[in-house]
Amino acid sequence: MAPTPGRTLTAHSPEAAGRKAVQLTQLCTIRPLPPSVICELDPVLTELLQRAEAGVRAQAAARLARCDWAPREAVRLLAFEPLDIARPVIERSMVLDETDLIALADLSHAHRMALIARIHLSAPVTLAMARHRERDCLMALANHEGALISEASAGDFAAIARAHESLQEALAGRGDLSEGFVRALHAVAASHVRARLAGQYPDLADLAFPADKGAGFEIDPDVDRHAETVASQLQSDRALSTSDVLRAARNGRAEIADHAIARLTGIEAADWRQALRRSPLRACLLAARAMAMAPGQAADLYSAMAASGRAHAMEPDSLTRACADIYAAFSRDDARRALHRMGAGGSIH
16 A cells, blocks of 8 residues: 555554654664764654653663654653653763753652762752752752752852751862852851861861850950060070960960961960951861971860860861861961961051
């Protein structure tokens, strides 16, 4: 019988369309095909898949998901099928573009969790996922090494992290957050997470510790004047050293430690205290660098400050990394100048 004129693929039964769809899917995935061939096959395969039964579409999705040169419109058709069909494509297909992924992120919680399986998630895609403010999704993004988290999503993460320290900790450990994101996270974080932020982002330590933090700044004026006299006399006798700083800090003698640091760094005691209020970690490490302390002594100084309530306690590994970062970034003179800038306004010059 001669073929009916004008007969199209839409006339195929689901079974016939399915058989042809399977054949074309196999043809597409055996080996890379020229783009021109893929362009010709794409509308044909897309129409066949539209006519085929769900089982065939699921089979095609599983094969095409692993094919980087798969026909784009066919893959897009499968991506927006029910999730039991679409999952392999959503999780793996490199044919889907950013616009597709954002649209998928807005479909449902299950779609967002399927997207987590992808090797890479761009910042616009993670923003689309984060704006739904689902704790498990945000936690998965925070732990996803291939997910780029932008400052635009900071508010969404912070809103949920406020009540979940595990999310705070996961975000603090990433090491790739912007300044604005660190600010937002710090505003809701527990004290130990704030300390971790300071270790993870030493250049932003002044943001991680607001000026009203740090006990021990209120010192009796008479005690303070005596400490200044002692430090001045030791310096005149050329006997003032970093050992005196460490001894005073360890013994909780903040007034002597402050004036000794001020003398050895060439800064006013009031300016040193201002710097310490702004960022205990950064101020301590810059002062230690300016005084030619070894990195281990710098860590000891900060730990002594923390023990006396003038700084947040830090994990040893985080403190060691922060010391290494400061010592690598600043010479003694650079550290002294940076410390002076931090303390600007603490005294009248």
